[in-house]
């Protein structure tokens with residue numbers, strides 16, 4: 001599809017879905033987003049995301065809220081074992097919270113008002129219509145002469161169908177669209193989990209608040225590592241003292257009968273989650289047992305954050321890679337995590353989604369072909385998928401896995417260079 005489609009259905013109303021929705025709406029297309037979550041606003045994990053040049057470029061062009069979207073770039077401090085001031089690395093990152101970016105995109109897409117964006121911006125002249133339907137789980141796709149029919153089930157169990165020129169699958173790691181088009185893919189558990197949480201700057205001691213001030217901190221410990229950085233709360237406050245110190249703590253947990261992943265993923269209501277036990281549902285005894293085992297090994301500023309976090313959440317770190325992004329003669333596309341989900345070490349999930357969107361913009365303007373877009377998207381996906389495996393294995397899993405992934409990474413680059 002080389003010209004801008006008139007009507008588009010996007011499956012998945014998270015970051016990738018909203019980026020594509022805003023882009024298309026701003027360019028005159030009528031867009032419907034179908035999101036399975038029944039809440040009017042997607043519940044955020046109150047956790048941080050990092051965004052790169054494509055997200056910044058996207059917001060510069062299409063965001064009309066006028067509010068600050070991220071903490072300006074900060075450098076990275078490395079702590080090694082007990083040495084808290086081991087090195088400062090010139091890795092600069094722009095950081096924000098998932099909830100704030102979501103609210104900015106919703107305000108631009110369907111004028112959704114929130115505590116962060118009041119009032120939402122008025123539509124631009126020439127905008128298409130943006131419709132965000134919550135509680136709609138997509139179940140099937142069917143290509144016809146004129147487009148694609150998308151069927152979905154509402155909260156009441158009723159099935160409905162809409163038709164559009166183009167369908168974009170932005171439905172994440174466990175993508176339904178990807179299964180429906182039988183896309184070739186691999187999906188694997190990494191062998192480690194991430195605990196995550198936030199603490200308000202005002203709730204920690206001045207020494208700890210100062211240690212995390214205006215920098216990303218990587219704590220490289222034995223067999224485990226921690227990433228911390230400051231983010232705004234979902235309501236978009238950047239005033240020092242009101243912000244949150246966001247932390248991610250990676251811990252090895254191979255899938256064996258002894259480690260009992262299922263127990264970890266069982267929430268306080270007894271429900272077993274596939275991937276993430278959300279904030280507020282982690283069983284207190286699981287978190288307490290983890291702290292009791294690990295805290296004695298953790299340097300003071302990190303330990304204070306963990307001890308003061310009220311509602312941590314835990315995620316099984318998976319990755320997925322799909323080697324094809326266009327289906328049904330270009331009428332169905334996969335974007336964002338649905339195309340490829342990386343282990344989060346490079347923090348480029350949102351960047352990947354924005355790259356997909358800006359790239360498709362070039363296809364619709366006639367500046368590149370859909371085939372070239374797909375080739376570039378898959379190449380970037382393989383590069384990041386392999387690269388993040390190398391980093392994760394090096395920091396958490398040991399030499400043999402590290403060398404294996406490093407070898408695959410080198411082979412990929414060699415093959416790309418010689419055009420295979």
Ligand SMILES: Cc1cc2nc3c(=O)[nH]c(=O)nc-3n(C[C@H](O)[C@H](O)[C@H](O)COP(=O)(O)OP(=O)(O)OC[C@H]3O[C@@H](n4cnc5c(N)ncnc54)[C@H](O)[C@@H]3O)c2cc1C
Pocket residue numbers: 011012013014015016017034035036037042043044045046047048049050097098099136137138139170171172173174175176177335336337338349350353
């Ligand atoms: C609620 C939530 C909170 C998150 N919080 C963070 C965070 O704090 N930090 C961070 O780094 N990343 C977070 N992420 C992940 C982050 O958004 C992604 O890694 C990245 O931005 C790319 O997102 P995506 O839109 O491709 O996929 P995802 O964010 O996974 O979104 C996929 C969306 O598709 C919906 N969906 C799936 N199947 C169907 C279906 N059959 N029908 C309709 N809808 C469907 C899902 O409900 C979901 O909203 C979060 C994701 C979610 C869903």
